Amino acid sequence: MFDDGPRPLVQVQDLRMYFPIFSGIFRRHTGDVKAVDGISFDIVEGETLGLVGESGCGKSTVGRALLRLYNITSGRVIIDGEDVASLGPEALRKKRPTMQMVFQDPQASLNPRMTLARIIGEPLNEHTDWSTARKLDRIYELMDAVGLNRRFANRYPHEFSGGQRQRIGIARALALNPKFIVCDEPIAALDVSIQAQVVNLLEDLQEKLGLTYLFISHDLSMVRHIADRVAVMYLGRIAELSPRDPLYAKPLHPYAEALLSAVNEPDPVRAANRRRIILTGDVPSPANPPKGCNFCTRCPKVFDRCRTEKPELREVETGRFVACHLFDDKPQAAGSTGASEANERNQQGVTQ
Amino acid sequence: MPDRAASVLDVRGLKTVFRTRGGEVHAVNSVSFHLEKGELLGVVGESGSGKSVTMMSLIGLLPSPPADVRAGEVLLDGRDILKIPPQELRRVRGARIGFVFQDPMTSLNPVFTLGDQIMEPLIEHMGMTKAQAASRAVELLELVGIPDARRRLKSYPHQFSGGMRQRVMIAIALACDPDVLIADEPTTALDVTIQAQILELVKSLRQKLGMAIIWITHDLGVIAGIADRVMVMYGGHIVEQAPVRELFANPQHPYTRALLKTIPAISGPREGRLEVIEGQPPILMAAPEACPFRARCEYRHDRCDRENPARRASTA
Numbered sequence: 001m002f003d004d005g006p007r008p009l010v011q012v013q014d015l016r017m018y019f020p021i022f023s024g025i026f027r028r029h030t031g032d033v034k035a036v037d038g039i040s041f042d043i044v045e046g047e048t049l050g051l052v053g054e055s056g057c058g059k060s061t062v063g064r065a066l067l068r069l070y071n072i073t074s075g076r077v078i079i080d081g082e083d084v085a086s087l088g089p090e091a092l093r094k095k096r097p098t099m100q101m102v103f104q105d106p107q108a109s110l111n112p113r114m115t116l117a118r119i120i121g122e123p124l125n126e127h128t129d130w131s132t133a134r135k136l137d138r139i140y141e142l143m144d145a146v147g148l149n150r151r152f153a154n155r156y157p158h159e160f161s162g163g164q165r166q167r168i169g170i171a172r173a174l175a176l177n178p179k180f181i182v183c184d185e186p187i188a189a190l191d192v193s194i195q196a197q198v199v200n201l202l203e204d205l206q207e208k209l210g211l212t213y214l215f216i217s218h219d220l221s222m223v224r225h226i227a228d229r230v231a232v233m234y235l236g237r238i239a240e241l242s243p244r245d246p247l248y249a250k251p252l253h254p255y256a257e258a259l260l261s262a263v264n265e266p267d268p269v270r271a272a273n274r275r276r277i278i279l280t281g282d283v284p285s286p287a288n289p290p291k292g293c294n295f296c297t298r299c300p301k302v303f304d305r306c307r308t309e310k311p312e313l314r315e316v317e318t319g320r321f322v323a324c325h326l327f328d329d330k331p332q333a334a335g336s337t338g339a340s341e342a343n344e345r346n347q348q349g350v351t352q
Numbered sequence: 353m354p355d356r357a358a359s360v361l362d363v364r365g366l367k368t369v370f371r372t373r374g375g376e377v378h379a380v381n382s383v384s385f386h387l388e389k390g391e392l393l394g395v396v397g398e399s400g401s402g403k404s405v406t407m408m409s410l411i412g413l414l415p416s417p418p419a420d421v422r423a424g425e426v427l428l429d430g431r432d433i434l435k436i437p438p439q440e441l442r443r444v445r446g447a448r449i450g451f452v453f454q455d456p457m458t459s460l461n462p463v464f465t466l467g468d469q470i471m472e473p474l475i476e477h478m479g480m481t482k483a484q485a486a487s488r489a490v491e492l493l494e495l496v497g498i499p500d501a502r503r504r505l506k507s508y509p510h511q512f513s514g515g516m517r518q519r520v521m522i523a524i525a526l527a528c529d530p531d532v533l534i535a536d537e538p539t540t541a542l543d544v545t546i547q548a549q550i551l552e553l554v555k556s557l558r559q560k561l562g563m564a565i566i567w568i569t570h571d572l573g574v575i576a577g578i579a580d581r582v583m584v585m586y587g588g589h590i591v592e593q594a595p596v597r598e599l600f601a602n603p604q605h606p607y608t609r610a611l612l613k614t615i616p617a618i619s620g621p622r623e624g625r626l627e628v629i630e631g632q633p634p635i636l637m638a639a640p641e642a643c644p645f646r647a648r649c650e651y652r653h654d655r656c657d658r659e660n661p662a663r664r665a666s667t668a
Contacts (some may be wrong), residue, residue: 054546163632191399192398192570192572192611192614192615193610194398195614196615196627196629197628199626200625203625218544220544221616221617224616224618225623225626245622248618248619262544262545262547263618264574265576265618266575266576266600266612266615266617267600267617268597268600269600271577272577276552278548278549278552279548279549280549282516283543
């Protein structure tokens with residue numbers, strides 16, 4: 001625990017988030033949308049964990065559940081030593097400054113009736129008892145940090161472009177000196193030339209302030225740029241969790257492989273020579289996931305066992321975790337699931 | 353001047369202006385290009401660069417007012433479709449030129465079955481009977497890879513996923529066997545694995561049907577994989593036009609060069625830091641008299657402020 005390698009700032013253990021379905025005239029509880037169905041991972045201090053997957057795979061739900069924007073169904077989310085999932089209301093309010101979020105749509109996440117200074121200063125009103133002058137100083141400091149001109153302090157969000165609005169969102173997230181920021185598709189709504197500006201800003205801030213990011217995105221090439229480790233999600237579960245370079249060089253899980261092969265290479269020569277794995281069909285509904293492995297309905301390498309037994313996420317190479325029966329030929333593959341789970345928790349991302 | 357003998361579509365000096373309360377916005381400025389038979393022309397640019405407006409103004413899809421196509425001619429097989437009366441233009445749209453829109457969620461009518469929507473252009477343009485149209489609709493759905501097509505004709509759009517709906521949109525656009533298919537960001541709203549399916553579909557359809565396609569996108573990765581020739585737009589201008597390999601290997605315009613550098617690669621060495629284009633794209637509130645890219649260009653000099661560079665063939 002003491003000075004033996006990097007410390008996990010965020011530990012997620014068997015997180016589940018089910019949204020109930022009510023139907024019939026009595027609005028009876030008839031099922032659940034299993035948006036997140038038992039995932040575990042750690043994020044080390046100062047690290048960026050990329051979370052990728054297609055729409056509907058539950059990646060945004062993970063981000064929001066981590067910050068307790070939802071009350072989770074079960075599991076533990078330990079951020080900086082405290083289990084966020086079980087904190088009482090007042091304790092949670094005190095905890096909020098350490099964890100913040102940058103939202104996807106900068107248009108929708110800024111109040112159009114508030115000036116820029118009020119938007120950035122709002123967390124300060126809520127969590128500090130500073131004087132107005134001190135708050136204004138801090139607001140200016142934040143605006144400098146994210147590259148907004150101080151003259152803009154009294155303008156409204158509609159006067160800014162998408163990239164600048166995203167900077168406002170980032171300044172607001174930074175206001176209380178958080179340790180951990182969830183970036184939920186922060187660049188998805190921006191143009192290519194603006195995306196690079198925002199990503200560079202996030203990287204600079206990380207270096208300067210020692211921030212830890214969970215970077216949620218569907219843009220695999222941008223995740224390759226910014227993340228240290230990457231978790232690939234499919235239908236509410238993690239398919240593969242690996243350090244960035246080995247994952248992009250040789251993805252192990254068939255879904256990760258297909259996903260990476262589907263990315264369009266911005267180079268016509270390389271694009272012509274690439275072998276794409278075209279998955280057939282669509283993602284099944286998370287309200288009614290397939291029996292066995294989630295991916296068995298579309299997997300090109302499916303075999304009988306996949307349709308009956310859910311694969312557990314286990315370490316197959318140093319630091320690489322895969323949930324797939326193809327990698328099960330290790331000694332004592334089946335058997336004590338409890339032991340393999342404990343193993344998994346200890347080793348994820350932590351070099352001990 | 354390229355040889356335009358084989359052109360299906362020839363656009364010359366197209367200008368579109370939007371009248372707004374704040375003044376006129378010059379969205380398309382003297383855009384000229386041509387499309388050859390069987391070719392796939394990629395159009396790239398950031399939002400607001402005028403790529404969609406160009407394509408919509410050339411088939412008269414923009415509401416006027418506020419839009420106003422000020423000048424230019426659009427020759428479809430030698431006939432200027434900007435000057436023909438609205439009724440005749442209706443016969444061109446859908447029959448000769450098919451259009452696939454970006455958002456498959458909102459461009460299908462939710463209260464009609466898919467069968468009705470695919471059969472509509474067939475009955476309207478080809479004069480088919482309902483029974484003929486229905487069997488053609490089944491063929492079309494099979495062509496775009498929708499299984500169990502005959503039963504699916506009775507389904508409503510909400511019963512389909514995004515990728516399936518985009519397939520249906522493509523089927524509708526292809527219904528009358530058009531000469532030109534204009535696809536406006538057809539894969540942007542889709543997930544990567546579904547996007548890959550649609551791209552494969554379009555590649556195979558091109559081989560089978562051989563129509564010319566204009567493919568609008570902001571994703572250079574998509575363009576690299578699919579286009580024959582690329583047109584880069586910025587601030588309502590075409591800033592560069594080149595065959596796809598040439599454009600990626602040897603970009604000429606400073607904007608194209610900068611744009612290609614800002615996107616991180618999925619393979620090869622990883623950059624330490626992304627290159628950026630500082631500043632914002634312009635909003636053109638007046639007719640352009642200088643280069644639209646000058647404010648963000650690293651090679652800016654006096655002449656850039658004085659005149660708008662003419663489009664000329666470069667021999668690099």
